[in-house]
Amino acid sequence: MATLLRLLKYVRPSAMLAVVTLALMFIATLIDLLAPWVLRKVFDDGISKNDMHMVLLLVLALLGLQVGKSLGNFVQGYTQELIGQNVVFTLRKQMYAHLQRLPFKYYDKAQTGQLMSRMTGDIEAVKNFVGFGGMMLVAGMATFVGTLIFMCSMQWQVTLLSLSPIPVLLLVMWMFSNKVGPAWGRIREQMGRLTTTLQENISGIRVVKAFASEGKEKSKFAGRNEQNFETNMHRARLEANAFPLMGFLGGLTFLIMIWVGAVYVANDKMSLGTFMAFQWYTWGIIWPLNMLGWQINIFQQALKAAPRVFEVIDTKVDIESPEDGGIDTANIRGVVKFQNVTFAFDKKDDEQPEDASKKEAAAASELELTQQETSAVLHNIQLDIKQGEVVAVLGATGSGKSSLIALLSRFYDVSDGSVQIDGIDVRDYELEGLRRSIGIVPQETFLFSASIRDNIAFGRPDATQEQIENAAKKAQIHEFIVNMPYGYDTLIGERGVGLSGGQRQRVALARAILMDPPILVLDEATASVDTATESAIHEGLLEVMKGRTTFIIAQRLSSIRRADRIIVLDNGRIVQQGTHRELNEQDGFFRRLLERQEMASASGH
Numbered sequence: 001m002a003t004l005l006r007l008l009k010y011v012r013p014s015a016m017l018a019v020v021t022l023a024l025m026f027i028a029t030l031i032d033l034l035a036p037w038v039l040r041k042v043f044d045d046g047i048s049k050n051d052m053h054m055v056l057l058l059v060l061a062l063l064g065l066q067v068g069k070s071l072g073n074f075v076q077g078y079t080q081e082l083i084g085q086n087v088v089f090t091l092r093k094q095m096y097a098h099l100q101r102l103p104f105k106y107y108d109k110a111q112t113g114q115l116m117s118r119m120t121g122d123i124e125a126v127k128n129f130v131g132f133g134g135m136m137l138v139a140g141m142a143t144f145v146g147t148l149i150f151m152c153s154m155q156w157q158v159t160l161l162s163l164s165p166i167p168v169l170l171l172v173m174w175m176f177s178n179k180v181g182p183a184w185g186r187i188r189e190q191m192g193r194l195t196t197t198l199q200e201n202i203s204g205i206r207v208v209k210a211f212a213s214e215g216k217e218k219s220k221f222a223g224r225n226e227q228n229f230e231t232n233m234h235r236a237r238l239e240a241n242a243f244p245l246m247g248f249l250g251g252l253t254f255l256i257m258i259w260v261g262a263v264y265v266a267n268d269k270m271s272l273g274t275f276m277a278f279q280w281y282t283w284g285i286i287w288p289l290n291m292l293g294w295q296i297n298i299f300q301q302a303l304k305a306a307p308r309v310f311e312v313i314d315t316k317v318d319i320e321s322p323e324d325g326g327i328d329t330a331n332i333r334g335v336v337k338f339q340n341v342t343f344a345f346d347k348k349d350d351e352q353p354e355d356a357s358k359k360e361a362a363a364a365s366e367l368e369l370t371q372q373e374t375s376a377v378l379h380n381i382q383l384d385i386k387q388g389e390v391v392a393v394l395g396a397t398g399s400g401k402s403s404l405i406a407l408l409s410r411f412y413d414v415s416d417g418s419v420q421i422d423g424i425d426v427r428d429y430e431l432e433g434l435r436r437s438i439g440i441v442p443q444e445t446f447l448f449s450a451s452i453r454d455n456i457a458f459g460r461p462d463a464t465q466e467q468i469e470n471a472a473k474k475a476q477i478h479e480f481i482v483n484m485p486y487g488y489d490t491l492i493g494e495r496g497v498g499l500s501g502g503q504r505q506r507v508a509l510a511r512a513i514l515m516d517p518p519i520l521v522l523d524e525a526t527a528s529v530d531t532a533t534e535s536a537i538h539e540g541l542l543e544v545m546k547g548r549t550t551f552i553i554a555q556r557l558s559s560i561r562r563a564d565r566i567i568v569l570d571n572g573r574i575v576q577q578g579t580h581r582e583l584n585e586q587d588g589f590f591r592r593l594l595e596r597q598e599m600a601s602a603s604g605h
């Protein structure tokens with residue numbers, strides 16, 4: 001019921017259209033009810049009195065009614081679709097906008113396929129109900145009730161006797177609705193899983209082929225496809241059982257009417273005209289009941305699909321600009337401070353349902369704290385970074401380097417402590433501005449299926465060609481681009497297919513440089529390029545880094561030689577901090593790494 005009421009809210013902006021559609025439906029229903037009444041007159045006042053003039057008039061009246069109904073249907077078909085499409089448009093817009101706001105931690109767990117299927121199939125199912133099913137349900141009920149009134153006013157005994165199969169029919173319908181609802185729920189869920197399998201397979205097709213796992217993937221897809229097939233067949237069996245029975249019971253109404261009606265006509269308790277009108281009217285009983293089977297289907301499907309869409313829309317967004325809009329970021333200089341920062345990915349309260357009792361939560365809170373402490377990936381980080389400083393972050397894989405940097409842009413919020421820029425907590429800044437102030441070259445580059453120019457100008461679509469080329473030159477990719485078939489207009493694939501790993505990384509670097517941010521983050525940004533290109537990029541970067549606070553996450557010591565400060569992370573804790581020379585003099589991770597890399601380069605690796 002709550003779902004239905006919420007769906008109705010989406011129809012509210014189209015209220016006028018809905019009123020027009022319903023009015024047209026009621027007019028069409030009235031015409032349907034008047035037509036048999038006119039037919040009755042054809043028999044009783046025309047044919048039986050041999051008044052052909054009256055018959056002609058009545059036939060013309062019937063023609064007028066039919067023309068009116070057809071015109072109404074024409075407008076109604078359009079307005080009905082418009083209401084449905086309006087709801088789809090709003091729901092899609094809302095869901096898409098919300099997906100843009102949802103934080104990283106949502107995407108850490110969400111399945112892309114499920115989201116796509118909600119955005120397409122589930123929203124479409126909602127439209128079918130709002131635009132078609134719901135309206136037809138109202139029209140059907142109006143026809144049913146109206147027909148009963150007209151029939152009863154003409155001959156109530158025959159009407160009531162004819163309706164005797166209806167209670168059984170309603171019982172069948174109720175049972176069908178109860179069974180088909182869960183089936184639709186499973187179908188919608190399975191469609192989501194099927195889309196996820198497909199999406200993962202297409203995205204990971206290179207891995208699938210490299211590991212010759214096509215067979216395994218095929219059977220995984222076949223399994224889910226079969227599940228979906230089985231559930232759909234189960235639904236079809238439910239329909240096959242219910243619909244003919246409903247049709248039969250509806251037909252029985254008609255037969256009873258003919259038999260009882262004939263007896264009443266024979267006994268002069270009913271005129272022939274009324275008998276003929278009743279034949280027509282019985283369709284006004286049977287049609288809505290038969291339609292009801294399909295409407296239950298559409299209704300149940302929408303009832304299962306809508307919560308899947310609402311679930312996304314209702315997901316809490318806990319990383320946002322402050323309510324007052326936040327502090328303007330235009331003048332950020334780039335003084336960065338990590339004050340006693342502790343961070344865990346999985347806060348226990350993320351997992352808890354919202355209605356979990358407070359008592360339980362309190363009892364668990366002590367345990368939670370300990371769990372959070374142990375699951376933390378960063379512990380008590382204390383850092384003071386000057387404006388324009390170049391900071392290299394070193395550490396073994398999984399030591400927390402990327403997590404540390406992610407807190408800066410609020411991809412995640414700290415569990416404890418605070419991250420400050422220019423003395424202000426990052427949570428107090430306007431979020432978009434904050435993120436634009438931090439240029440990131442991530443470990444994994446995502447390029448859009450667009451021209452290479454648009455890819456570089458992604459964060460600054462208004463950039464001039466000259467600015468784009470300058471950024472590309474600094475990232476050492478300009479020469480490569482101008483030698484491509486269409487230069488900066490060359491289209492590149494969804495994942496930058498057609499570009500090598502190093503080239504993709506340089507496009508991402510150009511993208512970050514173009515943003516001209518006060519803070520720059522290079523997360524293994526030169527890991528995929530050869531040493532010659534790497535040193536050329538570093539030359540270019542020297543100029544880029546000038547005046548900007550820069551974080552370099554790197555495994556190679558060569559890329560951090562120019563850092564003002566090196567921070568060494570181990571298991572989420574800062575274990576060493578200082579200049580290259582200072583750390584070289586200490587016994588620790590840094591010197592061991594240095595020795596290992598020197599040995600490797602001496603042995604030619």
Ligand SMILES: Nc1ncnc2c1ncn2[C@@H]1O[C@H](COP(=O)(O)OP(=O)(O)OP(=O)(O)O)[C@@H](O)[C@H]1O
Pocket residue numbers: 108345346377395396397398399400401402403404
């Ligand atoms: N989205 C996530 N959800 C939960 N845990 C995560 C997530 N991302 C990383 N982790 C965990 O957090 C820890 C730190 O990861 P992080 O990516 O910060 O390390 P890193 O030092 O950057 O590693 P690498 O050098 O391999 O990139 C790891 O134990 C990792 O398994």
